[in-house]
Amino acid sequence: MALLRGGLIGCGFFASNHLNAWRELARHPDGAEIVALCDRDPARLAAAAAEFGVARRYADAQAMLAAEKLDFVDIVTTAPAHRALVELAARHGVAVICQKPMAPDIADGRAMVEACERAGVAMMVHENFRWQAPLLAVRAVLDSGVIGRPFWGRVSFRSGYDVIAGQPYLAEGKRFIIEDLGVHVLDTARFLFGEVARLTASTTTVNPAIAGEDVATMLLVHRDGVTAVVDCSYSSRRARELFPEVLVDIEGSDGSLQLDAGYALTVRSPAGIEQRDVSPTLLPWAQVPWHxxxxSVLNIQRHFIDCLRAGTAPATAGSDNLKTFALVEAAYGSAATGETVDPARFA
Ligand code: NAD
Known part of the structure; x- marks a missing residue:
């Protein structure tokens, strides 16, 4: 079986994770390889090309798509560039992976999904948190039914990690934590508890050096009966820094589960109390604490390739991710007005 051929656009801070994962997937006969790189910044393009041994390089995505025969593009630029690049790929009939957040505005997101649907190409948003091993373990416990019907939950990310040092653009946007990190925990809440009927949010800016909000607390009433608190912060000075761990607490009709600090999973069910270490694997190219x-980057990219070969929709297809995007819009709307918002308003 031939490897699928991909072109990666955007060789910045996060792209090395994509490229390391692609390098691993190129070792599998049914995997994929990155055959061309694109970045408008010549230094970043040259550095990534040298590190990952990719000979074909382009300063312009249009030129790359015109010259290369690709099965997919992997877009790892920041959000303002996403729509134009996704539409470009759709025009060339090439499947797309687009990093989160999908776009600066949900109207752009909808246009991107429609462009891919019209062109008949697959589109996946690289919403990778739900592919983290500890969160997959939580989901497996829910699916097993041992805690019964969940009725309450919490998904929490609280950190003081200086994320702006690696991603300076995060300090500049009017929107910060909900758009950048909240999108991950809101998607995790959908992954665990299903769709949301009502959302109420409150936000704060603690760090005076940033333009957007760095703390958000959200109350989600899910359609299937779970009420969840979803909270995130980049200004938490806690005794134990947990970046980038997501903590989860769920109560069900027959038991409960907690994903605590240090990837410690505790499940109470009618069978008793079980404790497990659900730490992620430290891949050879990974670094603690990002591992x-x-x-999850490797997991989601493998999933995309499997779906592309099978002709099935990825879990975080563009159309699915619009539902997570609607939660982001609902959170900003609620925080601005103090009102409870039905995310369907944005769907
Ligand atoms: P970055 O600014 O470091 O890198 C982006 C690169 O894209 C730059 O080198 C820039 O020159 C290039 N670029 C921008 N527009 C281009 C265009 N039209 N054509 C060619 N090149 C272009 O950004 P980053 O920190 O690597 O973030 C990229 C994306 O990854 C963002 O959307 C961010 O939210 C996301 N991200 C995701 C995770 C995650 O866990 N999923 C973590 C970090 C960042």
Missing amino acids: GVQE
């Missing part, structure tokens, strides 16, 4: 995120 759980890095493993």
Whole structure:
């Protein structure tokens, strides 16, 4: 079986994780390889090409798509560039992976999904948190039914990690934590508890050096009966820094589960109390503390390739991710007005 051929656009801070994962997937006969790289910044393009041994390089995505025969493009630029690049790929009939957040505005997101649907090409948003091993373990417990019907939950990300050092653009946007990190925990809440009927949010800016909000607390009433608190912060000065761990607490009719600090999973069910270490794997190219995120990058890219070969929709297809995007819009809307918002308003 031939490897699928991909072109990667955007060789910045996060792209090395994609490229390391692609290098691993190129070792599998039914995997994929990156045959061309694109970045408008010549230094970043040259550095990535040298590190990952990719000979074909382009300063312009249009030129790359015109010259290369690709099965997919992997877009790892920041959000303002996503729509034009996704539409470009759709025009060339090439499947697309687009990093989160999908776009600066949900109207752009909808246009991107429609462009791919019209062109008949697959589109996946690289919403990788739900592919983290500890969160997959939580989902497996829910699916097993041992805690019964969930009725309450919490998904929490609280950190003081200086994320702006690696991603300076995060300090500049009017929107910060909900758009950048909240999108991950809101998607995790959908992954665990299903769709949301009502959302109420409150936000704060603690760090005076940033333009957007760095703390958000959201109350989600899910359609299937779970009420969840979803909270995130980049200004938490806690005794134990947990970046980038997501903590989860769920109560069900027959038991409960907690994903605690240090990837410790505790499940209470009628059978008793079980404790497990659900730490992510430290892949050879990964670094602590990013390793759980890095493993999820490999998992989601493998999933995309499997779906492309099978002709099935990825879990975080563009159309699915619009539902997560609607939660982001609902959170900003609620925080601005103080009102409870039905995310369907944005769907
Ligand atoms: P970055 O600014 O470091 O890198 C982006 C690169 O894209 C730059 O080198 C820039 O020159 C290039 N670029 C921008 N527009 C281009 C265009 N039209 N054509 C060619 N090249 C172009 O950004 P980053 O920190 O690597 O973030 C990229 C994306 O990854 C963002 O959307 C961010 O939210 C996301 N991200 C995701 C995770 C995750 O866990 N899923 C973590 C970090 C960042």
